[in-house]
Amino acid sequence: MSHAQNESGSHPLSYRFLAAIWAALLTLTALTIFAARIDLGFFNVVAALGIASIKSSLVIFFFMHLKYENRTIKTMVLVAFVVLAICIGLTFFDVGFRR
């Protein structure tokens, strides 16, 4: 059974690498707080969500190990997020164009 784990679990991520991701996430947190202090109007929302998306990618790909998973899991995660994007997108086709 440990053989099977090594196949799909690959090598453990090094402490140094995980610490680098942690540092990147903290830097992006500081950046998003800083960006919110400048008045960009609607682009404040875009900037906040853009930085949040980068942060979540770092968490999903490295902390959650998705980058090293097999194609089945990767495809399923993609489908889940596409479904969410369709839900949000279609709702805004309605909400966004109401007069």
Add this chain to the structure above:
Amino acid sequence: MSEHRDYAGGKLGMWIFLFTEILLFGGLFLLYAAYLHRYPADFNAGGKQLDVVLGAANTIILITSSFTVAASITALRLGQTARCLWLLAATVALALGFLVNKFFEWSAKIGHGIYPGSQHLLQMPPGENLFFGLYYAMTGLHGLHVLIGATLLSVTAALVRKGRVTQGNFGLLENAGLYWHLVDLVWIFLFPLFYLIA
């Protein structure tokens, strides 16, 4: 007789469960987005009343706890059980720290008469009432997840200590870690939407 284990299947199942969580929170984020679109000024006014410092502190706490749980998996797989347990204890401590912060934050809001159904909120513009309704619903549901995640990690740590979760059998720790990262992931979006959009 050896126990049957399905490592890949267990992980796949955990991800499928996480999708239901993503859609659960996704629905609430959609609701937030639709009302932000409808009442931008009221949401601004609501967001200004939240404490950015407490929100930022909780963000740092959760990001750090995500790191410690990821490092605990590395530790277990390298056979460093003591370090793994230490890192899991740190993760649970950070989770409790998050909840303590949340307690003070909510207490202060409730002290100011801001809670679902309060007279104060009913006199506010409708958008602000909605903002705080969503604030309590979403941070409350997230807080519940923090509590569940901390419990799950404590149980996993106990099993690591008993030698039931080991260097060769770390699936449960990985899945508990995945759940904890999801909790972090949700907060990554909650923080800017509630505390910073103003």
